[in-house]
Amino acid sequence: MEPIDVKETPKTPMIRYEPENSKIVIKGKSIPEDPRDFFGPVLKWFEDFTHDPPDHTQVDIKLEYFNTSSSKTFLQIFKRLEDLRKKNKDVEINWYYEVDDYDMKECGEDYRTMLNMPFKMIEVLE
Numbered sequence: 001m002e003p004i005d006v007k008e009t010p011k012t013p014m015i016r017y018e019p020e021n022s023k024i025v026i027k028g029k030s031i032p033e034d035p036r037d038f039f040g041p042v043l044k045w046f047e048d049f050t051h052d053p054p055d056h057t058q059v060d061i062k063l064e065y066f067n068t069s070s071s072k073t074f075l076q077i078f079k080r081l082e083d084l085r086k087k088n089k090d091v092e093i094n095w096y097y098e099v100d101d102y103d104m105k106e107c108g109e110d111y112r113t114m115l116n117m118p119f120k121m122i123e124v125l126e
Contacts (some may be wrong), residue, residue: 094120
C-alpha cells in the first residue's frame with residue numbers, strides 16, 4: 001500500500017497515512033476551490049486502502065473548519081472505513097475539537113450517529 005501524504009494548505013487539509021502505526025491523520029481546513037479535483041485522488045487512495053487494509057486502523061481527525069462539499073466527502077471516507085469492519089478489521093476514529101468550538105463538536109457528534117464503528121470525541125484546549 002502506497003502511503004498518502006497530502007500537504008496542508010490554507011484551503012485544504014493535510015492527509016497522511018503512517019503505515020508504521022496504521023494511522024491516518026486529517027488535519028487543518030477543508031475549503032477546496034475544486035473539491036472533485038482535490039478529493040478525487042484522496043477517495044481513490046481510500047478505495048485502494050480498503051482492498052488490503054491492516055488489522056487495525058486509527059483515524060485522527062483534527063479539523064478547524066470544513067465546508068459542505070468537504071463534509072459529504074468525509075462521510076464517503078468514513079463509510080469506506082466502516083466497510084472495513086465488515087472484513088473483521090478494527091477501525092477507530094478520533095474526532096478532535098477545541099473546547100469552545102461547538103460547531104466542530106456538533107459535526108463530530110453527527111458523524112458518530114451515522115456510523116457503526118468506534119468514534120471517540122476528544123476535547124482539546126488550544
